[in-house]
Amino acid sequence: MNITINGKTIEITDGTTCRQLIEQLQLKGPLALEVNKKICPKTKHDQTILRDGDILEIVTIVGGG
Amino acid sequence: MTQQPDALKLGDYTFNSRLFVGTGKYQTFELMQEALQASDCEVVTVAIRRERLLDQQNRNILDFLDQKHYKLLPNTAGCFSAEDAVRTARLGRELLELDWVKLEVIADKKTLLPDPIGTLEATQTLVKEGFTVLVYTNDDPVMARKLTDAGATSVMPAAAPIGSGQGVLNPNNIRIILEEAQIPIIVDAGVGTASDVTFAMELGADGILLNTGIASAKNPVQMAHAMKHAIQAGRLACLAGRIPKKIYASASSPLEGVIGT
DSSP: OEEEETTEEEEOOTTOBHHHHHHHTTOOSSOEEEETTEEOOGGGTTTOBOOTTOEEEEEEEEEOO | OOOOTTOEEETTEEESOOEEEEOOSOSSHHHHHHHHHHHTOSEEEEEEEEOOSSOOSSOOGGGGSOTTTOEEEEBOTTOOSHHHHHHHHHHHHHHHOOOEEEEOOBSOTTTOOBOHHHHHHHHHHHHHTTOEEEEEEOSOHHHHHHHHHTTOSEEEEOSSSTTOOOOOSOHHHHHHHHHHOSSOBEEESOOOSHHHHHHHHHHTOSEEEESHHHHTSSSHHHHHHHHHHHHHHHHHHHHHOOOOOOSSOOOSSOSSOOTTO
16 A cells, blocks of 8 residues: 655555554654644554555654754 | 743743754754854754655764753744644654744745744644744734734744844834733844844843854854853843933043143
8 A cells, every 4th residue: 555754655565553664664763753644642653553545744853943 | 950040931941041042054963062052052943854764874963962951942944834833843742742832834935934824823723732832923013912812932023034144123123022021022033143132132032042143153153152142241231221322421530620620
């Protein structure tokens, strides 16, 4: 199935959870996740199963004014 | 931190330094660290951006910001709608586990002027969600009133466009905002050098937020040091009560007892 992450569409296996996705993408460091414009808190990464067409934003802290 | 007299109270937080410094535009993370240290600030702003999925070798700025020393204030820079700003604020809260945000809702890329309507909307939404909102706005006293009524913890009028270094362009409006203020007013954006900061503090501002003035100075560490002194000088001068401006002279030495009279 396809999901969009940070504006790019990628293919992932059915039933992937947010936690698994983060591990597959080898994302390290502090991050926050939004699924379809709603925050998916850290505590729910294990339980949240992604669905076809989901739109994700994965963000981190950078310098700014 | 030992609280000093004249500390700045912002919601549940108290700070001895009234200087807030941004973390953007530095040539290196190390230079940023040195400049922040020289400024003696306690609050630094950061931005929220998409994780670069392919590049895992990059260091993260958080490795260079000791959160025991600095309180990180996430901003919603780059958001052109209330909805995006609100989503970004929520992401910032999730990342930092802090309930506060520097709210920016921008109207256009060239001027980076705030969108007053989006700004007000986003303030109302975020206040309802329990955020402590420090809101970037223009120098319109009417906007300042409305944002205060909407529950902002601090109204932050720009001295001049972000990064423009022009200093306080409309001191009259800033004075009016300060006169009517019921909450702390932090002048945010557009200051270029130490005297701009001192001037704003002498008007009565409760604090200053700046980034480019330090980060893009020829010697950022030296400028940060200057800003540290500038904000202290401005605050003390404001509290000390300046002399009035007069048209004619008023001699400082006694008029009597001059020889040859």
